Amino acid sequence: MLNNLLSLVIWVPILAGVIVLATGSDRNAALARWVALAGALLGLIVALPLVTGFDTTTSAMQFVEKSAWIPAFNIHYHLGVDGISMPLILLNSFVTVLVVIAGWQVIQDKVAQYMAAFLIMSGLINGVFAALDGILFYVFFEGMLIPLYLIVGVWGGPNRVYAAFKFFLYTLLGSLLMLVSMIYLYFQSGGSFDIQTWHTTALGMTAQTLMFFAFLLAFGVKVPMWPVHTWLPDAHVEAPTGGSVVLAAITLKVGAYGFLRFILPILPDASHEFAWFVIMLSLIAVAYIGLVALVQADMKKLIAYSSIAHMGFVTLGFFMFNPLGLEGGLVQMISHGFVSAALFLCIGVMYDRLHSRQIKDYGGLVNKMPVFAAFFMLFAMANAGLPATSGFVGEFMVIMASTQVNFWFAFVAATTLIFGAAYTLWMYKRVVFGSVTNPHVEEMADVKAREILLLGVLAILVLAMGLYPKPFTDVMHVSVVDLLSHVARSKLP
């Protein structure tokens, strides 16, 4: 059982998705929902032994599975996790449960297909984090585009077709160039698609430079980094709540994860050479996108831009090349997973009642929905990086790490604490406080048990991570140190 743990983590949600699809038309919608919930919970349960059985003292891959898959090309079904990928798998399995519950009543059209798409995507994303073979990684990485394309396109808003195409083609562009790089690595490493073998493959500077930009495009689009971020606000605005949650909480992390698994260890010299470039893009994302978020009239767009700014922190932390920065980036990834999921769920709660995402349509919500306003307040504070919430920990670590490298990096990065607070709290003020001006707001009912459950669990996690982040950093620490040792070693022949 324990030998195939990672396979279970990947295939249980996918199989559950297929079973959900088999429930057929909307006449069996209730059945589809329950099966989907069971599948998502089972997916989370099989992922739990990853935590309990995890050895935090080693940087080696754990729960490894390896068998020949396509011997003709020396491609293996090779899975394993370390301290970097394990928390992400858990985050994903957890968010899948949230998404299923969040779509419980809102989705009334093609319920089975909706739930199945999320479950299948969840399995594929777990595969991305667990794959140790380049082609296996690519298959999961690309495969997850298909359900996401359908989710945005079928259940999205009015401009969904444009958003779905933009999202798909942008990400495909990056990944195709990555594919060519992988094939090149295959020949350079003497015929291996093994990612860990690539970590020690010697590469010349020209090859490293070209591949660096190919991988940067592939993962930079997913993160998304400025200036290839423009698909994200469109996709978010048009996606259903569940789609937004998964996009923000998980798919963005896939891009950031790629930096740690591919770019830094495989191309260390190019990473050092072009660190300034990534740092510059990250700082632009933090500062400029923060300003862009300030002027958004649409709440989902605002949170989407805030995600880009927060992910800028993650990439900034990675390219400081010290443990504090890397761990800060990772903590920020997990924290952003919780906070952005919570904020999109909050917007979903409001949207379900008023069918508007425009800030100006709201106002005075606290009078009608006090419980909701309290939850929303906590998550807004976490998004602004208030101490004692998870949002603070990662940002603080990254700012500290960048102070060690260059004061001005830290200075620009720290502006996020101002901008973040400005755009989040200003939005919060306009939506929640003041007097009720829109007569429809008068009719809004406070959150129900299902919604309290969702938001409550997330609130506990956000606070727990903010007050005591040590368990999270402990899991990562050894793997991060090992990764940095790879980055420090030149691979030039």
Next chain:
Amino acid sequence: MRHALMQFAPVFPEMFVLAMVSLILVVDAAANGGKRYLAYLLSLVTLAGAAFLTLRDFSTLPVLTLGGLFIDDPLSDVLKLFLYLTVAVVLVYSRDYLRQRGLYKGEFFVLALFALLGMMVMVSASHFLTLYLGLELLSLSLYAMVALQRDSSVATEAAMKYFVLGALASGMLLYGMSMVYGVTGSLGLGDIAIALQDGTDLHIPLVFGIVFIVAGLAFKLGAVPFHMWIPDVYHGAPTAMTLFIGSAPKIAAFAFVIRILGQGLESQVSDWRGMLVILAVLSMALGNIAAIAQSNLKRMFAYSTISHMGFMLLGILAGSQNGYGGAMFYVLAYALMSLGGFGMILLLSRAGFEADRLEDFKGLNRRSPWLAFMMLLLMFSMAGVPPTVGFYAKLSVLQAVVEIGYVWLAVAAVLFSLIGAFYYLRIVKLMYFDAPHDTAPIAASPDARVVMSVNGLAILALGIMPQPLMAVCIHAIRASF
């Protein structure tokens, strides 16, 4: 006596097909329009019988027979088996369509089987004469098939274009062959390879001949700039004929190219590689860009074929066994996808309704979620998105190209396939995001639905487990070269 007969053993499948075609001609004439299903069933029996004969004599080593005209090797056996399968699927998909349009006649089956015979000869040819013989048998049958719908002016026009351009291509091919003959003094592919092994003084005439041969091959494959006939013929021909032209002959054309360039002119790889690079890049560029502008699905698939053939050429131009194996995998995967794509148009069509415009696919997910899902798999496979077989097809040819150091070509190829992804995604968009335009129930027969399901799921299954097919391709190439 027995010994004398056994030397024909490698040719038994061809002889069997020929005998059965003659029988079908007679039976159909005798049935006099009454029992049409006889010809249909007999055709399927022919395919099964030929498959049995090919499997029984499955060769592990190349066997040259009929005085060096004919070769029976693992490559030809594997390709023949796929040809039977492809033609059988074509017949199942087309039956209802042909019946509704008054084309369900013995002629169709006879022409299809003659075309099959031509392809079998092409696949097994080891001599310029047999190559040409097979090619012409295939081409003449196809010209007639396109023109079978006599009262349709579009189909007649398509047949005319096909015939004139096809004849021109054959002429070029023959001219090129004659130049090679002049240089090497031989028409047998094996002898040509031996004659050219140590180089030749007559390099210029040889290259001249190769240019004409490559041009002729490019015509048959439909590679840019020799592609003009493809969109018109695909569009103008009745869909059942388009399905036929778009699937099995691609496999035969692959064999044709691999026999001439890979076996006969192997030592001249540095001469023909550059030509194929140009053809491949132009095909991928024009095919993918022009496909975007099409509103007719058959025409869109025609341009998509052009780009796929460009991709397939990448494998061949690598000039290595890996490359040939990759190209073979590509062409087999493509035949599978092409069958599904045109087959879907046939399944959705009904009497008086062709279902070949893009908007006819609107809202298919509401009308039939299962068929929409099959089409989704087909489209993502054509776009080369995993986990479908199309991805491994692209991977295997890209790998061959990178192996010979043409990384820039691989980059160009993936960029063009990105453009291609757009129009495949558009089909998915129409099926899943849009409301149905046409609400009539889908009148596909159960057997066609089953075959379509197998076809679609095969694309997924081969995408998850590509190893068996990949191993077959690599083995066939290794054992035959």
